[in-house]
Amino acid sequence: MKFDVVVIGGGPSGVQTALSARQAYPEKTIALVRREEIALQIGALPHALASLDSVGDCIFPDYLLSQRDIELIFGHVESCDKSTVRLHDSREISYSKLVLAVGGQPNPLSIVGIDQAGVYAITRDYECLKSVRDALHQARCVLLIGGGCTGVEVCNELIRSGKDVTLVESKPDLLSGLIDPEFGQIIRDELVRTGATVVTGCGVRALVGKHSVLGADLDDGRWVTADLVLLTPPFHPDIRLALAMGLRCDSEHGVFVDEYLRTSVPNVHAVGECASGRSFFSAERQRTILTSEAMAQARLAGSNLFAINVAKSYAGSLGSFSCAAGSLVLGVTGLTELKARSIGLEYVVGLAETIDRHPSKLTGASRVVVKLLFDRGSRQLVGAQVLGGESTGECVNMLAVMVQKKMTDMEIDTLQLGTHPLLTPSPLGYGVMGATVDAARHWSSSEHSTLSRSATAPKTSSVKHSNIDGARQTPRQG
Amino acid sequence: MKFDVVVIGGGPSGVQTALSARQAYPEKTIALVRREEIALQIGALPHALASLDSVGDCIFPDYLLSQRDIELIFGHVESCDKSTVRLHDSREISYSKLVLAVGGQPNPLSIVGIDQAGVYAITRDYECLKSVRDALHQARCVLLIGGGCTGVEVCNELIRSGKDVTLVESKPDLLSGLIDPEFGQIIRDELVRTGATVVTGCGVRALVGKHSVLGADLDDGRWVTADLVLLTPPFHPDIRLALAMGLRCDSEHGVFVDEYLRTSVPNVHAVGECASGRSFFSAERQRTILTSEAMAQARLAGSNLFAINVAKSYAGSLGSFSCAAGSLVLGVTGLTELKARSIGLEYVVGLAETIDRHPSKLTGASRVVVKLLFDRGSRQLVGAQVLGGESTGECVNMLAVMVQKKMTDMEIDTLQLGTHPLLTPSPLGYGVMGATVDAARHWSSSEHSTLSRSATAPKTSSVKHSNIDGARQTPRQG
Numbered sequence: 001m002k003f004d005v006v007v008i009g010g011g012p013s014g015v016q017t018a019l020s021a022r023q024a025y026p027e028k029t030i031a032l033v034r035r036e037e038i039a040l041q042i043g044a045l046p047h048a049l050a051s052l053d054s055v056g057d058c059i060f061p062d063y064l065l066s067q068r069d070i071e072l073i074f075g076h077v078e079s080c081d082k083s084t085v086r087l088h089d090s091r092e093i094s095y096s097k098l099v100l101a102v103g104g105q106p107n108p109l110s111i112v113g114i115d116q117a118g119v120y121a122i123t124r125d126y127e128c129l130k131s132v133r134d135a136l137h138q139a140r141c142v143l144l145i146g147g148g149c150t151g152v153e154v155c156n157e158l159i160r161s162g163k164d165v166t167l168v169e170s171k172p173d174l175l176s177g178l179i180d181p182e183f184g185q186i187i188r189d190e191l192v193r194t195g196a197t198v199v200t201g202c203g204v205r206a207l208v209g210k211h212s213v214l215g216a217d218l219d220d221g222r223w224v225t226a227d228l229v230l231l232t233p234p235f236h237p238d239i240r241l242a243l244a245m246g247l248r249c250d251s252e253h254g255v256f257v258d259e260y261l262r263t264s265v266p267n268v269h270a271v272g273e274c275a276s277g278r279s280f281f282s283a284e285r286q287r288t289i290l291t292s293e294a295m296a297q298a299r300l301a302g303s304n305l306f307a308i309n310v311a312k313s314y315a316g317s318l319g320s321f322s323c324a325a326g327s328l329v330l331g332v333t334g335l336t337e338l339k340a341r342s343i344g345l346e347y348v349v350g351l352a353e354t355i356d357r358h359p360s361k362l363t364g365a366s367r368v369v370v371k372l373l374f375d376r377g378s379r380q381l382v383g384a385q386v387l388g389g390e391s392t393g394e395c396v397n398m399l400a401v402m403v404q405k406k407m408t409d410m411e412i413d414t415l416q417l418g419t420h421p422l423l424t425p426s427p428l429g430y431g432v433m434g435a436t437v438d439a440a441r442h443w444s445s446s447e448h449s450t451l452s453r454s455a456t457a458p459k460t461s462s463v464k465h466s467n468i469d470g471a472r473q474t475p476r477q478g
Numbered sequence: 479m480k481f482d483v484v485v486i487g488g489g490p491s492g493v494q495t496a497l498s499a500r501q502a503y504p505e506k507t508i509a510l511v512r513r514e515e516i517a518l519q520i521g522a523l524p525h526a527l528a529s530l531d532s533v534g535d536c537i538f539p540d541y542l543l544s545q546r547d548i549e550l551i552f553g554h555v556e557s558c559d560k561s562t563v564r565l566h567d568s569r570e571i572s573y574s575k576l577v578l579a580v581g582g583q584p585n586p587l588s589i590v591g592i593d594q595a596g597v598y599a600i601t602r603d604y605e606c607l608k609s610v611r612d613a614l615h616q617a618r619c620v621l622l623i624g625g626g627c628t629g630v631e632v633c634n635e636l637i638r639s640g641k642d643v644t645l646v647e648s649k650p651d652l653l654s655g656l657i658d659p660e661f662g663q664i665i666r667d668e669l670v671r672t673g674a675t676v677v678t679g680c681g682v683r684a685l686v687g688k689h690s691v692l693g694a695d696l697d698d699g700r701w702v703t704a705d706l707v708l709l710t711p712p713f714h715p716d717i718r719l720a721l722a723m724g725l726r727c728d729s730e731h732g733v734f735v736d737e738y739l740r741t742s743v744p745n746v747h748a749v750g751e752c753a754s755g756r757s758f759f760s761a762e763r764q765r766t767i768l769t770s771e772a773m774a775q776a777r778l779a780g781s782n783l784f785a786i787n788v789a790k791s792y793a794g795s796l797g798s799f800s801c802a803a804g805s806l807v808l809g810v811t812g813l814t815e816l817k818a819r820s821i822g823l824e825y826v827v828g829l830a831e832t833i834d835r836h837p838s839k840l841t842g843a844s845r846v847v848v849k850l851l852f853d854r855g856s857r858q859l860v861g862a863q864v865l866g867g868e869s870t871g872e873c874v875n876m877l878a879v880m881v882q883k884k885m886t887d888m889e890i891d892t893l894q895l896g897t898h899p900l901l902t903p904s905p906l907g908y909g910v911m912g913a914t915v916d917a918a919r920h921w922s923s924s925e926h927s928t929l930s931r932s933a934t935a936p937k938t939s940s941v942k943h944s945n946i947d948g949a950r951q952t953p954r955q956g
Binding site for chain 1 (some may be wrong): 490493494497498501519521522525529530532536537542615668743768769770771773776777778781787789790792793795796798799800801802807809810836839840841842862869870871872873874875876878880882885886888889891892893894895896897898899900901902904905906911915918951
């Protein structure tokens with residue numbers, strides 16, 4: 001077999017690369033090589049456990065490839081050289097351009113008793129996820145190990161399906177490293193409010209069982225009863241193929257790529273979880289973790305395969321994602337306070353609290369908390385964390401555009417943004433503007449705004465009776 | 479009385495000007511002069527008719543002014559000169575800076591029989607709106623005259639409260655001038671689907687009644703039975719005070735202002751509906767109609783009163799707003815095809831149709847249609863119309879930022895935007911990206927993408943069963 005473009009990997013970044021390549025190069029032949037007979041929409045895995053009628057609802061529709069004349073080849077890649085991909089069944093595929101989109105592998109967890117019956121890991125495999133779902137039908141008490149995004153959303157799903165859930169995270173906060181701790185606290189409070197037990201800052205010492213798991217001993221001596229244990233292990237970049245090909249890479253960050261997603265070998269590109277990104281802010285090498293980053297890499301790789309377009313270069317990883325728990329949605333883009341400090345950036349915080357309906361008595365109202373970080377020197381927006389209702393995902397995307405366009409607080413003040421009683425905060429209380437104005441109070445001081453104690457307490461039940469139609473800037477503590 | 483800043487007008491733009499002035503000038507004394515004892519949140523007026531428990535729920539909370547040390551003065555302004563405002567009760571207020579935010583006045587409608595009992599206009603007056611709401615309690619058949627934004631949303635409210643509604647608009651389309659006709663058609667279909675009768679391209683010849691209105695003769699000879707008639711008249715800028723002060727203005731556009739919202743008299747500013755904006759694209763003088771424009775003017779006027787800040791200048795009116803009808807939300811920013819043609823701009827259209835959940839079987843899924851307009855020469859995004867669910871308001875705000883930052887299709891392709899199964903289209907099917915890619919097919923051709931016939935038909939009921947998880951680019955017609 002011979003193709004102009006061969007993409008290895010059937011996850012979102014592999015598919016997007018193939019689609020973007022098709023768009024940019026209508027005449028080229030394109031193949032996508034995939035190990036899995038059935039590929040899943042991996043972002044939706046938590047919802048395949050309960051919200052969807054079956055894991056089958058989560059299957060990636062392969063016709064998206066065939067209808068754009070992209071050949072889907074099933075097979076394990078055994079090896080690659082600079083012009084040929086060899087599959088385990090000895091088939092060979094020669095290529096002009098190769099794209100590695102092989103994703104990540106789960107980190108092995110070293111917990112005593114992890115190999116017994118009743119212990120499952122959430123992986124991206126169809127059959128595996130089906131067996132988890134089947135096992136959940138029988139389970140009443142579930143111990144969920146890992147409080148990252150997947151852990152939080154799986155917890156949410158299990159609660160909604162009536163399980164008795166204990167979520168254990170060894171780090172001090174949920175979504176650790178991804179958001180600032182006060183938002184981790186709000187997410188934690190929300191999971192607890194909906195019925196979960198949440199343990200943070202404490203690992204699992206051992207899983208204990210007889211024929212099947214019965215529970216866990218925690219590091220602090222507590223015992224958690226569970227008839228099913230679910231692991232949401234972190235992933236690391238899969239560099240096995242890259243190593244074998246002699247591409248520059250390391251196990252922590254993945255395959256090294258430039259701003260056109262080219263590896264150290266001229267006609268080989270890499271995108272997504274297996275490719276090393278770099279920070280949008282510090283340009284330091286970092287792992288590609290989020291779909292938002294992986295998809296941008298894929299679009300740019302796909303359109304830069306045969307000739308680079310300087311207007312389409314990768315500017316570095318931003319860190320945009322959303323996470324839903326209970327009735328709350330948390331959206332994040334750019335730097336958190338923790339990350340800003342870690343790269344030595346001096347920042348100013350702006351905070352606003354508002355309601356996403358006006359008047360707030362309209363049905364469906366959610367509390368909205370907006371936290372913005374501005375670079376102190378340039379006054380550029382460098383990060384945003386938003387807590388709110390269903391529109392939070394797109395609100396954070398708007399903020400992501402502002403960050404990527406390096407907008408200052410003064411530019412944000414000139415923007416014309418629409419409001420609607422049933423969809424957004426009031427024109428006078430639009431949270432993004434409120435937080436921008438709040439930040440302006442601090443340009444010349446070293447104090448930051450912090451969420452007030454009352455703002456960190458869950459208020460969902462009182463939202464509808466609130467009179468706050470204008471953004472309330474939260475008082476400074478201390 | 480003597481204040482550093484006097485704002486005349488208690489609508490959103492007056493209040494925002496006062497709040498922004500307070501923020502920029504903490505030491506200045508600020509007063510807001512308002513005619514109405516009770517001010518309403520005018521964006522939410524349609525919802526005061528049914529969704530809210532009472533018109534009282536729609537009252538503007540005056541404490542937003544008092545808590546920021548802005549004096550609220552009730553009174554009719556009789557006249558102004560260059561340093562003093564005189565009220566009808568002979569009180570005088572001297573000022574350093576005056577801001578006119580006096581809004582608009584309803585255009586008188588010349589319909590035979592308009593003055594009889596049972597005929598009401600939706601105005602911004604508390605008592606008037608209360609009497610409309612009271613009258614609606616008795617009414618069964620309502621004739622609604624005017625198919626602009628207010629008309630569409632009032633129609634929606636009345637349908638939800640069980641009325642038999644006929645909406646009549648003399649222009650050929652709903653939301654005429656604000657959106658392209660195919661979206662007007664979708665909104666119309668949605669109102670009809672929910673139970674309204676919609677008549678466009680036909681005026682009302684006469685309202686007919688005995689002691690109270692009984693119905694209307696339409697221009698085409700049809701008869702509409704109604705026991706209540708509601709008018710949503712268009713407004714024009716209120717320039718009475720400006721004329722008396724000798725400010726440069728005209729009755730069509732309002733008070734002429736520069737990019738810092740200064741009028742022809744140095745210490746007098748004007749904002750909102752009474753102030754003449756100019757087009758963001760053609761720089762031609764135009765009326766300020768939308769809250770998004772008025773609020774930006776207000777923020778900029780408030781912070782530029784005593785010293786201008788070149789980073790905070792008004793770039794011209796963009797035209798961002800959202801409108802909800804039935805289960806659909808339509809959001810618009812920048813140029814429509816009609817407006818682009820009227821200013822002689824050569825454009826390229828990109829279209830995408832998708833679903834705002836992934837997989838689409840997740841509950842709450844809405845169909846999403848994204849139509850983008852790019853300037854053919856520069857490839858800058860100049861306009862967007864989005865039809866979708868609850869997140870449409872913020873999605874369009876994201877697009878508004880892109881338009882205001884003059885982003886090209888290639889820059890949009892580099893963006894990192896977050897997706898979430900419960901909140902947005904899939905990463906592979908994000909409508910804004912899909913429409914951007916679709917536009918790229920047309921740079922060198924004179925053809926445009928158009929909504930397919932099937933795409934203009936309402937599909938709400940079938941959305942949940944659709945298999946479309948990737949953005950489907952609509953086929954070209956003809």
